[in-house]
Amino acid sequence: MKKQRPFWLEQALAAEKQQPVTPLLGEITAEVCIVGGGYTGLWTALQIKQQAPATDVVVLEADICGAGASGRNGGCVLSWATKYMTLQKLFGESEAQRLVIASEQAIEHIGAFVRKHQIDCDFRHDGVLYTAMAAAHVGSTDSVIAALAARGLNSYETLPAQQVATRSGSISNIAGVFSPRGASVQPGKLVRGMRRVALEMGVRIYEQTPMHRIDPDVQPVVHTEAGKVTAKKVVLALNAWMPQKFSEFSRSIVVVSSDMVVTQARPDLLKQTGLHNGVAVLDSRTFVYYYHSTSDGRIMLGKGGNTFAYGARMLPVFDQPSPYRAQLGAAVGEFFPPFAGLNIEASWNGPSDRATTGLPFFGNLRGHPSIFYGLGYSGNGVGPTYMGGQILSSLALGQDNAWTRSAIVKGPRGHFPPEPVRYFGSLLVRGAIRRKERAEMLGRIPSRLDRGLSHLADAAGKADHG
Numbered sequence: 001m002k003k004q005r006p007f008w009l010e011q012a013l014a015a016e017k018q019q020p021v022t023p024l025l026g027e028i029t030a031e032v033c034i035v036g037g038g039y040t041g042l043w044t045a046l047q048i049k050q051q052a053p054a055t056d057v058v059v060l061e062a063d064i065c066g067a068g069a070s071g072r073n074g075g076c077v078l079s080w081a082t083k084y085m086t087l088q089k090l091f092g093e094s095e096a097q098r099l100v101i102a103s104e105q106a107i108e109h110i111g112a113f114v115r116k117h118q119i120d121c122d123f124r125h126d127g128v129l130y131t132a133m134a135a136a137h138v139g140s141t142d143s144v145i146a147a148l149a150a151r152g153l154n155s156y157e158t159l160p161a162q163q164v165a166t167r168s169g170s171i172s173n174i175a176g177v178f179s180p181r182g183a184s185v186q187p188g189k190l191v192r193g194m195r196r197v198a199l200e201m202g203v204r205i206y207e208q209t210p211m212h213r214i215d216p217d218v219q220p221v222v223h224t225e226a227g228k229v230t231a232k233k234v235v236l237a238l239n240a241w242m243p244q245k246f247s248e249f250s251r252s253i254v255v256v257s258s259d260m261v262v263t264q265a266r267p268d269l270l271k272q273t274g275l276h277n278g279v280a281v282l283d284s285r286t287f288v289y290y291y292h293s294t295s296d297g298r299i300m301l302g303k304g305g306n307t308f309a310y311g312a313r314m315l316p317v318f319d320q321p322s323p324y325r326a327q328l329g330a331a332v333g334e335f336f337p338p339f340a341g342l343n344i345e346a347s348w349n350g351p352s353d354r355a356t357t358g359l360p361f362f363g364n365l366r367g368h369p370s371i372f373y374g375l376g377y378s379g380n381g382v383g384p385t386y387m388g389g390q391i392l393s394s395l396a397l398g399q400d401n402a403w404t405r406s407a408i409v410k411g412p413r414g415h416f417p418p419e420p421v422r423y424f425g426s427l428l429v430r431g432a433i434r435r436k437e438r439a440e441m442l443g444r445i446p447s448r449l450d451r452g453l454s455h456l457a458d459a460a461g462k463a464d465h466g
C-alpha cells in the first residue's frame with residue numbers, strides 16, 4: 001500500500017510555495033550535522049543559528065522535514081506542569097521546578113517565534129483543559145496541583161462543571177481544570193515553517209537522505225546512500241526511529257501509535273458546540289482522548305495507546321489511515337452531537353516514542369564526546385521539543401549551562417523488558433486499561449486485576465498522548 005501523507009502535512013505542503021527537495025550527493029563537511037528534520041532537529045538547528053550565526057549547520061532528513069511525528073501530531077502544545085511529581089522524583093526539587101518553568105516558557109517562545117517569522121500555523125495560545133469524562137476520574141490532578149501550588153508554580157483553576165462543558169464544547173466532560181499555559185497549533189505548518197526559517201538562516205537541509213550509519217571517529221562521519229558528512233559535532237534527532245539505527249535504545253522506548261481524525265470544516269456546527277477558541281482539551285484516561293478545534297471550523301480528535309510495535313519497529317500501518325477511524329469518528333459524534341453523522345475528512349496515525357518515565361532523555365551516543373541524541377517525548381513533544389533544541393544546541397555549541405548540567409542529559413532512566421515479554425506484556429496491559437476505562441465510563445468498579453495491570457502503565461509515568 002502506498003505511503004499516505006497525514007492530513008496536516010498535506011495541508012501544509014499545499015499552502016507553501018514550492019520548495020525544492022535537495023538530496024545529498026557527494027562528500028561535505030559541517031560544524032554540526034543534525035540527523036532528523038522534525039521539531040527536535042530543526043529547533044536545534046535554529047537555536048544554534050540564533051546563538052552563533054556563523055556556525056555551519058547541516059540537517060539530513062530521510063524523507064521530507066515533518067514526515068515523522070512532527071508533521072502529524074495532535075497539535076496540543078503542553079508544558080510539563082502535570083509531570084511535576086515525576087520530575088521531582090527523578091531530578092530533585094530545584095531542577096524539577098526549573099523544568100516546569102522552562103516548559104511553560106517554551107510555549108511562549110514558540111508563540112513568539114511563529115509571530116516573528118510570520119509562520120501561518122494557527123498557533124492559538126488559549127490554554128489547556130484537563131477534564132474528567134467519568135466520575136472515577138474526577139480529582140485525578142488534585143495532588144499535582146496541590147504540589148505545584150505549594151511551590152508557587154500553580155496556574156490551574158478548577159472550573160465549575162457548567163464552565164467545563166462550555167469551554168470544552170462537550171457535556172461529556174463532567175469536571176476539569178484549566179490553565180492558560182497551553183496552546184494548539186497546526187503541527188505540519190509549524191514544522192514546515194521552521195524548515196523555511198532554518199533555510200533562510202543558512203542551514204543546509206538535505207532531504208530524501210537517510211543516514212545509513214555513523215563512524216564515531218574523532219571527527220564523526222555520517223554516511224548516506226550517495227554521500228557523507230564529516231562533522232565536528234553530530235546531533236541525532238531520530239525520535240521513534242532511533243532503536244532501528246542504534247540497538248542500545250531498543251529497550252529504552254516502546255513505539256506505540258497515536259491515532260487521529262479530523263472533521264470537515266463546519267464553522268456553523270462548531271459554533272453550536274461552543275468550542276470557540278483553540279484550547280487544547282485532554283481527558284483523564286490513561287489512553288487519553290485529546291482534541292481541539294481549528295480556525296477554519298474543524299475538530300481534531302486523537303487517542304493514544306492503540307498499535308504497539310513489536311521490537312520498536314516502524315510498522316507500515318503508521319503511514320496509513322487509522323485502523324481506529326470508526327471508533328474515533330463515533331467518539332466525535334458522542335462528544336459533539338452537532339457533528340454526529342458528518343463525514344470524517346481524514347484519519348491517520350503515527351509512531352510515538354514512549355519512555356519508561358514518560359519524559360525524554362538526552363545524552364552522548366556510546367559516551368562519544370561529539371555525538372548527542374534526544375528522544376522519548378512520550379506523546380508530549382510539541383512544546384518540549386523546544387527544550388530539546390535548547391539542550392542539544394547547548395551541547396553542540398560546547399556550552400556549560402543549566403541545560404548541559406541537567407540530569408535529563410544523562411541518558412535513559414529505565415528500560416522496558418526484552419521482547420517478546422514487552423510486546424505481549426503491552427497487549428496484556430492495554431487490554432486491562434481498555435476494560436478498566438470501559439467499566440469506569442459505565443460507572444462500574446473495574447476488576448482488581450485490571451486495576452493492578454493498568455497501574456503498571458500509570459506507575460511508569462502516564463503519557464500525554466502515546
Ligand SMILES: Cc1cc2nc3c(=O)[nH]c(=O)nc-3n(C[C@H](O)[C@H](O)[C@H](O)COP(=O)(O)OP(=O)(O)OC[C@H]3O[C@@H](n4cnc5c(N)ncnc54)[C@H](O)[C@@H]3O)c2cc1C
Pocket residue numbers: 035036037038039040041060061062063064065066067068069070071072073074075076077078209210211212237238239240241245257258259260290302349350351352375377378379380381382383385465
Ligand atoms: C499521531 C501523534 C500524535 C501526537 N500528538 C501530540 C500532541 O498533540 N501534543 C504533543 O505535545 N505531542 C504529540 N505527539 C508527539 C510529538 O509529535 C513528538 O514528540 C514530536 O513531534 C517529536 O519530534 P522529533 O523531531 O523528536 O521527532 P520526529 O518529528 O519524528 O522527527 C524524526 C525525523 O527523523 C527522520 N529520520 C528517521 N530515520 C532517519 C534516518 N536514518 N536518517 C535521517 N532522518 C531520519 C524521520 O523521517 C523524522 O522526520 C504526537 C505524536 C504522534 C505520532
